[in-house]
Amino acid sequence: MAEATANGLGQHALHAGHAHEAPAAVAHADQHQEHPIKLYLVVWAWLFILSTCSYLVDYFGLQGYLRWSLILIFMILKAGLIVAVFMHMAWERLALAYAIILPPILVLVFTTMMVFEADYTLFTRLAFFGSGH
Amino acid sequence: MAETLTQIGKTEPRPSGWQGIAADWSSDQRAFKNVSWGKAMMWIFLLSDTFIFGCFLLSYMTARMSTRVPWPNPSEVFALRIGGSDIPLILIAIMTFVLISSSGTMAMAVNFGYRRDRRKTAILMLLTAALGATFVGMQAFEWTKLITEGVRPWGNPWGAAQFGSSFFMITGFHGTHVTIGVIFLIIVARKVWRGDFDTGRRGFFTSRTGRYENVEIMGLYWHFVDLVWVFIFAFFYLW
Numbered sequence: 001m002a003e004a005t006a007n008g009l010g011q012h013a014l015h016a017g018h019a020h021e022a023p024a025a026v027a028h029a030d031q032h033q034e035h036p037i038k039l040y041l042v043v044w045a046w047l048f049i050l051s052t053c054s055y056l057v058d059y060f061g062l063q064g065y066l067r068w069s070l071i072l073i074f075m076i077l078k079a080g081l082i083v084a085v086f087m088h089m090a091w092e093r094l095a096l097a098y099a100i101i102l103p104p105i106l107v108l109v110f111t112t113m114m115v116f117e118a119d120y121t122l123f124t125r126l127a128f129f130g131s132g133h
Numbered sequence: 134m135a136e137t138l139t140q141i142g143k144t145e146p147r148p149s150g151w152q153g154i155a156a157d158w159s160s161d162q163r164a165f166k167n168v169s170w171g172k173a174m175m176w177i178f179l180l181s182d183t184f185i186f187g188c189f190l191l192s193y194m195t196a197r198m199s200t201r202v203p204w205p206n207p208s209e210v211f212a213l214r215i216g217g218s219d220i221p222l223i224l225i226a227i228m229t230f231v232l233i234s235s236s237g238t239m240a241m242a243v244n245f246g247y248r249r250d251r252r253k254t255a256i257l258m259l260l261t262a263a264l265g266a267t268f269v270g271m272q273a274f275e276w277t278k279l280i281t282e283g284v285r286p287w288g289n290p291w292g293a294a295q296f297g298s299s300f301f302m303i304t305g306f307h308g309t310h311v312t313i314g315v316i317f318l319i320i321v322a323r324k325v326w327r328g329d330f331d332t333g334r335r336g337f338f339t340s341r342t343g344r345y346e347n348v349e350i351m352g353l354y355w356h357f358v359d360l361v362w363v364f365i366f367a368f369f370y371l372w
Contacts, residue, residue, distance in 0.1 A: 034244065034247050034248070035244065037241060037244060040240040040241055040244065041237070043237075043240075044233070044234075044236075044237035047233045047236070047237075048230065051226070051230060051233060051366075054366070054367065054371060055222065055226045055229070057371065058221055058222050058371050059221060061208075068372070071371045071372065072367070074367070075363055075366075078363045079360055079363050079364070082236065082356055082359060082363065083356075083360065085240075086236055086239075086240045086356045086359075087352075087353055087356045087360075088349075092168065093147075093149075093153060093157060093166055093167060093168075094150065094151075094153055094154050094157075095153065095157035095158055095164055095165060095166070096165045096168055096173065096176065098154060099164070099165075099176075100176050100177075100179070103180060103183075103184075104180070104183050104184070104187065107184065107187040107188075107191070110188075110191055111191060114191050114194065114195045115194075115198065117195065117199075118194070118195045118198035118199040119198065119199075121199035122198065122200070122201065125199070125201050
């Protein structure tokens with residue numbers, strides 16, 4: 001114990017050198033992403049059901065806002081299940097989850113910009129090339 | 134549950150929620166406390182890949198919104214004639230189920246990996262690779278069919294010219310990701326089968342020992358490929 005105190009600084013430096021291995025190994029010994037197989041099978045089944053639903057949207061030829069909203073709902077549910085359960089994001093600390101999940105929201109900002117840009121492009125095409133072609 | 138190792142060797146519980154985020158990021162140490170660097174870096178790579186595919190889908194949206202020429206109906210373009218009648222989008226639906234199934238087997242492979250069940254892990258990973266290869270094969274069939282029907286990046290018989298360029302660009306990049314995934318699945322499955330993660334054998338390229346977490350990191354990539362397909366399926370094929 002006294003030796004440990006005396007070497008406290010040295011040990012800490014040593015410890016820092018192995019920071020990528022030692023603490024991770026310690027933390028992971030009790031933090032393995034171990035979940036019952038049944039959970040994966042249930043999610044698997046749900047992904048099948050949701051995919052079938054989104055396929056049926058096309059099969060029955062639904063159109064307009066009903067089609068688009070159903071496609072988006074099924075897409076978001078599937079994506080959520082994959083990220084949360086299959087990729088284990090539901091069990092990660094929020095520091096990681098938010099670092100990964102929040103930045104893609106910027107894509108939505110970009111999308112909004114490009115919706116305006118595409119509208120403008122279409123407008124100029126119609127104005128200068130007519131609706132023919 | 135989760136604990137931080139302090140300088141004097143005593144452990145303190147880590148805060149959760151918003152306080153946890155602030156504490157983790159401002160700890161003047163590593164921000165991702167209980168995640169190894171391999172896993173954190175895979176997540177950050179996947180984040181960058183999200184932006185790549187996000188930009189592809191955005192450019193497709195912009196092209197489709199800004200053209201005066203009607204967009205080809207994917208429901209008809211990707212229909213297959215089975216038993217004398219056209220079934221809309223059936224090949225894409227089967228591809229979706231194949232890829233979801235491969236995600237399911239991968240998730241179970243990760244689980245058996247942490248249980249040190251080498252045989253089941255390797256078999257499930259090889260099954261995942263086989264399903265992935267099936268997916269790529271079906272995509273090759275789809276490409277061949279469309280090319281013989283006259284789809285080119287600069288035009289097609291049914292409508293807006295941008296259909297071909299968007300299609301080849303998006304599905305091509307996704308197929309490349311699947312192919313790379315299949316190759317790495319086989320490599321990691323071989324390591325598991327041989328017991329590299331138990332014996333501490335060093336990798337031929339990195340010359341570092343691996344852990345069963347490598348299976349989970351491989352799984353993250355594979356699930357991401359499935360995740361991207363969910364978005365491609367929704368926006369390109371169904372919209």
